[in-house]
Amino acid sequence: MHDRRTLLIALAGLLGILLLVYLIPSNEPSPVKGAYQVSGDPWFTGGKAAIERREAQQPITKRAKNVIVFIGDGMGVSTVTAGRIYAGQKKGLQGEDYDLAFDTLPYTALVKTYNTNAQTPDSAGTASAIMTGVKTKIGVLSLSDEATPGHCPGPEQLQQLSPATLLELAESVGMATGIVTTTRLTHATPASTYAHSPSRNWEDDSVMPPEALEAGCTDIASQFVDFPYGDGVDVAFGGGRRHFLPEDQVDPESDGAYGRRVDGRDLIEDWRRRHGPGARFVWNTEQFRSLSPETDGPVLGLFEPSHMRYEADRDDDQAGEPPLSEMVDKALGFLEGHGDGYFLLVEGGRIDHAHHAGNAARALEETREFSKAVQVALDRTKVEDTLILVTADHSHTFVMGGYPPRGNPILGLVHKVNPDGTPSDELQPAEDGKPYTTLGYLNGPGAIDGERPTLTDETVLAVDYRQQAAVRARSETHGGEDVPLYARGPWAHLATGTMEQNVLFHIVDRATGLGDRAGRD
Structure with a gap:
């Protein structure tokens, strides 16, 4: 009777250990959902190539x-x-x-x-x-x-x-x-x-x-x-x-x-x-x-x-x-x-x-x-x-702003991005309802007194165009950030x-x- 009771206690302990092992999370990694190797994706393969170039770089x-x-x-x-x-x-x-x-x-x-x-x-x-x-x-x-x-x-x-x-x-x-x-x-x-x-x-x-x-x-x-x-x-x-x-x-x-x-x-x-x-x-x-x-x-x-x-x-x-x-x-x-x-x-x-x-x-x-x-x-x-x-x-x-689609002319007006992610022909208006350029200045001669004019692509793509600035200054100033x-x-x-x-x-x-x-x- 005594030996039987000892055996039952031992079995119960073993079952407890097995239960703990099952409940404690394993340190082994779980497989990701999706492929690690993104076959044919240029960003993924380009990123790997960039790391390989850095690894190969040796100081002279x-x-x-x-x-x-x-x-x-x-x-x-x-x-x-x-x-x-x-x-x-x-x-x-x-x-x-x-x-x-x-x-x-x-x-x-x-x-x-x-x-x-x-x-x-x-x-x-x-x-x-x-x-x-x-x-x-x-x-x-x-x-x-x-x-x-x-x-x-x-x-x-x-x-x-x-x-x-x-x-x-x-x-x-x-x-x-x-x-x-x-x-x-x-x-x-x-x-x-x-x-x-x-x-x-x-x-x-x-x-x-x-x-x-x-x-x-x-x-x-x-x-x-x-x-x-x-x-x-x-x-x-x-x-x-x-x-x-x-x-x-x-x-x-x-x-x-x-x-x-x-x-x-x-x-x-x-x-x-x-x-x-x-x-x-x-x-x-x-x-x-x-x-x-x-x-x-x-x-x-x-x-x-x-x-x-x-x-x-x-x-x-x-x-x-x-x-x-x-x-x-x-x-x-x-x-x-x-x-x-x-x-x-x-x-x-x-x-x-x-x-x-x-x-x-x-x-x-x-x-x-x-x-x-x-x-x-x-x-x-x-x-x-x-x-x-x-x-x-x-x-x-000098700043870049707005949310123009990729490939938007860098000197041009900001266009919208369609809900499906494609570029739109429609211009993105500012709060005054008028379009604005991707590029601008904090200060400079391009500041506008009063109401902003309505800009067109033809206007802003001209080589003489001065981008709009927030603060009027005879000459735009340097910036103080790192270079x-x-x-x-x-x-x-x-x-x-x-x-x-x-x-x-x-x-x-x-x-x-x-x-x-x-x-x-």
């Missing part, structure tokens, strides 16, 4: 022989996105899944753009941070934060406030150097490579205050010609002839424009004398296209009295001016044969100017040409020895996460060893 940790820094002036994230769609639609595609040249680069980061005294920055302070590794104040060119804007402390103290730029370091170690821009060569971004000035506005001596001249400060254009490092900049293309010519000299185009210098110097002639018989100055497309790296150099090209023309307005005849992509191609032709490597700054400067005008069409066309220029560099260089960085100095108050950084080549893997803008200098310095090679502390 050898020293970079060459460096190219591309700055799309004002090319924030919204400009990149809209520019990508615009460029794709120009090719007859929907646009959203199109890639600009720099979209294909393997490493990316976000860059903080504020100046030391400004939440929303300007190009002088931001470009100076990239070129010197030191953040500084708004409006100041390649001086440390201790500098006072617009105040000349004298040559000796100015020297103490002047951190070396990447271009200066490159010249001091024997590298070839170049600057390519669509703005004036003396404008803030290109000037940050070779000039140190308490004011970005001191492009020639006519705009400098008398006390600054008396204290011994010099204008930006003369700093380019009198550049004290190495043998000077080897190739420079851009605009800004007026700042190099005396006020009594007619511009080469003979359109009634004169130089602006009041010191009587003809800086173009001074530049020729400094560089000797092989130096070539060019000011139009015909002269530019005749340049030969085998017989010419150094080279200075100044194609307009002020900024170069917008790409949408550029005249491609022999008396006109070359596009940015062609200038980059020509510059690399002069630089790439240099045994000690080269440093090249390329600025797509008129993206910024079109945004200031509230004119998205020209800003996006400039972005498209900027992408072409990046592609030229990618095609002409080797990933193993050339570090390429593509970034912006700052953003703009993207794209990188390829030696030490490009350092472009990751969110970084201060001056870190870009240190990426280049780490990749090239410029600071150590130049004997800089």
Whole structure:
């Protein structure tokens, strides 16, 4: 009887254990409802391929022989996105899944753009941070934060406030150097490579205050010609002839424009004398296209009295001016044969100017040409020895909004999406019952006083159309948000996460060893 009772107790315990095992959820995964492998779906297979490309990417940790820094002036994230769609639609595609040249680069980061005294920055302070590794104040060119804007402390103290730029370091170690821009060569971004000035506005001596001249400060254009490092900049293309010519000299185009210098110097002639018989100055497309790296150099090209023309307005005849992509191609032709490597700054400067005008069409066309220029560099260089960085100095108050269907013209009016998910021919009205564009600005000259006009596709797709803005301003302002950084080549893997803008200098310095090679502390 006792043995039977023990057996029953044991069986009951075993049944209890089995019941617990059944009730406790298993750690084994359950099969998903639906197939993991989505056969034939391009998004699924494309996503897997993207991961495989990332897995295969290996950092390059050898020293970079060459460096190219591309700055799309004002090319924030919204400009990149809209520019990508615009460029794709120009090719007859929907646009959203199109890639600009720099979209294909393997490493990316976000860059903080504020100046030391400004939440929303300007190009002088931001470009100076990239070129010197030191953040500084708004409006100041390649001086440390201790500098006072617009105040000349004298040559000796100015020297103490002047951190070396990447271009200066490159010249001091024997590298070839170049600057390519669509703005004036003396404008803030290109000037940050070779000039140190308490004011970005001191492009020639006519705009400098008398006390600054008396204290011994010099204008930006003369700093380019009198550049004290190495043998000077080897190739420079851009605009800004007026700042190099005396006020009594007619511009080469003979359109009634004169130089602006009041010191009587003809800086173009001074530049020729400094560089000797092989130096070539060019000011139009015909002269530019005749340049030969085998017989010419150094080279200075100044194609307009002020900024170069917008790409949408550029005249491609022999008396006109070359596009940015062609200038980059020509510059690399002069630089790439240099045994000690080269440093090249390329600025797509008129993206910024079109945004200031509230004119998205020209800003996006400039972005498209900027992408072409990046592609030229990618095609002409080797990933193993050339570090390429593509970034912006700052953003703009430029936004994309509404719920337009995919493929909606990026410059066009917002259309509805039908309930079944297909695009509609019907426009999406705002609260006032009138249509609106996908693109707009927080502030700028496109603001409307009173009732908004009724827009049509014909109106908003015109190249001169100014997108509507919320707040009226004579000139649209910069934006203060982070900007993207794209990188390829030696030490490009350092472009990751969110970084201060001056870190870009240190990426280049780490990749090239410029600071150590130049004997800089």
